[in-house]
Amino acid sequence: MRTTLSSERAERAEPRNEPRAALRAEWTKLRTTPGTAWLLLAIVATIVTVSVLTASAITCPGLCGVDTTRISLTGVQAGQAVVAILAVLMIGGEYSTGMLRVTLTAMPRRASMLAAKAAILTGVVTVPATVAVVASLLAGRLILAGNGFPSIALGDATVLRAAGGSVLYLILIALLSLGVATAVRNSAAAVGIVLGLLYVFPIIAQAVSDPDWERHLQQLGPMSAGLAIQATTDLASLPISPWAGLGVLAGWATAALLTGGSLLQFRDA
Numbered sequence: 001m002r003t004t005l006s007s008e009r010a011e012r013a014e015p016r017n018e019p020r021a022a023l024r025a026e027w028t029k030l031r032t033t034p035g036t037a038w039l040l041l042a043i044v045a046t047i048v049t050v051s052v053l054t055a056s057a058i059t060c061p062g063l064c065g066v067d068t069t070r071i072s073l074t075g076v077q078a079g080q081a082v083v084a085i086l087a088v089l090m091i092g093g094e095y096s097t098g099m100l101r102v103t104l105t106a107m108p109r110r111a112s113m114l115a116a117k118a119a120i121l122t123g124v125v126t127v128p129a130t131v132a133v134v135a136s137l138l139a140g141r142l143i144l145a146g147n148g149f150p151s152i153a154l155g156d157a158t159v160l161r162a163a164g165g166s167v168l169y170l171i172l173i174a175l176l177s178l179g180v181a182t183a184v185r186n187s188a189a190a191v192g193i194v195l196g197l198l199y200v201f202p203i204i205a206q207a208v209s210d211p212d213w214e215r216h217l218q219q220l221g222p223m224s225a226g227l228a229i230q231a232t233t234d235l236a237s238l239p240i241s242p243w244a245g246l247g248v249l250a251g252w253a254t255a256a257l258l259t260g261g262s263l264l265q266f267r268d269a
Contacts, residue, residue, distance in 0.1 A: 039085065050078040055072055090178060111261055126167065129170040165242065166230055172250055172252075202217075225246075
């Protein structure tokens, strides 16, 4: 009787401990994967470097009306590629090596496994994204003020929204990439698809001659819509409002994760 009660307690305790065990397992795999630390450093270095170079390249005469906050955060457009690579490798590496079978043997609940990957990825990307965004704003404030632009008011609500939104943007890019990689099961293909989704909408929008179509494409594209969160001036002229634009990107990320999770659930690993 005592043995039976112990077994029942163990069975009841296991589901409660499973999310914690899944998180611990995914964190261990990510931090012990060669190259993870370098990719995290590359996120910071890419964003800050591109932002500094962009801020240094413009001067006030003729350009005094530009959105200085958005200029200071230009590097996010380059850093998102590194974020995408990090996210894709988080599961793409397991597909290529066959390690995913071992993972699913240890964690047979596939939805829980993918949710754990998404949670760990969110936490890991948040740190370098925050560091890079803050450093870019501080550098841009110093450089642009030296070039004759008005100083960026770091405590202003719109600047804080642009900064926090840029961090959220990079997190959503990571989740979008994770979902795509889970669906296609090939790292190179997943990176190509993600970068295509990000850059093809702006390219097509520039190519079309109809202003309405151009606006619609900017509203639908995950990058063009999502980066509206960085705007702090002339908000009425934007194709989509800042938070609505970030919502579009969140929709893309959610769709990718749901698609990847569904395929992971119903097909052989």
